[in-house]
Amino acid sequence: MLRLYLFGSPRLERDGTALPLRRSKALALLAYLAVTGRPHSRESLQALLWSEFPDADARNNLRRELSQLRATLGADALRTDRRQVVWAEDADTWVDVAAFTREIAAVRAHTHPGELCESCGRALGAAVQLAVGELLDGFHVADSPAFEDWLFYQREELLAQLGWALEALVEWHAARSELQTALSLARRWLSLDPLLEQPRRALMRLLARAGQPAAALRQYEEAARLLASELGATPEAATTALYEAIKAGELVPAPADAARRPPSEGASAGRAPQAAPELPPLTSFVGRQDEIELLAARLAEPACRLLTLVGPGGIGKTRLAGEVAARCAHAFADGAQFVALSGATKPDHIPG
Incomplete structure (x- = not known):
């Protein structure tokens, strides 16, 4: 050949x-x-x-x-x-x-x-x-x-x-x-353009999860230095917010046994394993990590009974909600389900 x-x-x-x-x-x-x-x-x-x-x-x-x-x-x-x-x-x-x-x-x-x-x-x-x-x-x-x-x-x-x-x-x-592999790939992603903040935030999150908060904070400081010297700019609000969260200890390292497991391992004794959520066919999903983490954190709050995404049609609300549901389903006793309401014309058409 x-x-x-x-x-x-x-x-x-x-x-x-x-x-x-x-x-x-x-x-x-x-x-x-x-x-x-x-x-x-x-x-x-x-x-x-x-x-x-x-x-x-x-x-x-x-x-x-x-x-x-x-x-x-x-x-x-x-x-x-x-x-x-x-x-x-x-x-x-x-x-x-x-x-x-x-x-x-x-x-x-x-x-x-x-x-x-x-x-x-x-x-x-x-x-x-x-x-x-x-x-x-x-x-x-x-x-x-x-x-x-x-x-x-x-x-x-x-x-x-x-x-x-x-x-x-x-x-x-x-x-x-698989944090070490993810870290290696994030560093390579960032090397394509060190001024881009999205790969920088991904690397900061991974370092924090890997128990290296000091290294994560240094990534922010390096971003701030590069942006100031190359563009005369400051880090984006999302990057600064992540820095403050890591500095305050809000992003804790992943448990040692946090490798991907069948859903039944994370369930309490006697609980039947939950099937994957029934979601509509979705295209490959990349990006919007900040929104995903924010929504997942809100859903994890005990006081959160209802979480609504609002915005103009076509901006990806359903796609984002489906992605969050798929990633968070294992955290709930009954998993996650998708209920299409596009055909509902009256309030009493919605059960419950």
């Missing part, structure tokens, strides 16, 4: 043996074809890489680079004719970027009644392991501004997908009380 690695320092292998890969326009051409995965006209490829050359020179340059690529890759990896060129995805080839985007797209398309399912968690874990660095790390083609623009936006898109995957995995492992 021909394997093309484009995350980090690019490399090319056939059946485990490294193949020569020149850091030139041949590499730029190969990466563009493999990442986009669709046919491109010869004219568009010439404009991408040789826009400043006369047409005849651009055609000759493209012909030469394609010839060198075919000599390295073999006859099947690229399909060419007089009009267009395409990376042969159905041949015996594999591209790390394509595998990464496929895994993430599959998880996004899967529906979950709450957090990620086991298979989606494994898929995202495999995806983030592929992203070992920036796309074509350190590679540039100075005299091809169109390619440089494409590379810039492609890097940004892949970075956004990696951030989404890391956020989902941090929440998934944290919910399973």
Whole structure:
């Protein structure tokens, strides 16, 4: 199998043996074809890489680079004719970027009644392991501004997908009380952009849960320093509130036996295990951790008998409520149930 690695320092292998890969326009051409995965006209490829050359020179340059690529890759990896060129995805080839985007797209398309399912968690874990660095790390083609623009936006898109995957995995492992794994992933998430406060808050929460409140407080101090020096700004209110809560000892470490358990283990003697709450099909849920923790804390208060989410239609109230119900069901003797009231037109239609 021909394997093309484009995350980090690019490399090319056939059946485990490294193949020569020149850091030139041949590499730029190969990466563009493999990442986009669709046919491109010869004219568009010439404009991408040789826009400043006369047409005849651009055609000759493209012909030469394609010839060198075919000599390295073999006859099947690229399909060419007089009009267009395409990376042969159905041949015996594999591209790390394509595998990464496929895994993430599959998880996004899967529906979950709450957090990620086991298979989606494994898929995202495999995806983030592929992203070992920036796309074509350190590679540039100075005299091809169109390619440089494409590379810039492609890097940004892949970075956004990696951030989404890391956020989902941090929440998934944290919910399973796999704190060390969650901490490692949170640090990587934060490293994508140290000025972002959402991964900083996730790391602070995890450190507090892991019994490291001093380290959690240092994360806030580092955020405040970076924001002041880079942006002349102060931390968001949510970050400061979390800092104050940790400082006051309101976020206690997780119990040593807090690993995910069957619901019956947390139930009192003689109590039947509760089934998962009956919720409508829900899309994969990522983010809104601050709201989830606030709602879970309110529900845990003995005086709380009714908790209502209000807001304009379409902003995700039902989705958020379903997520909180799925995560908190084990804390209640009768679990959690979903009752749809969209069809109710009179108060007496609502039981109780």
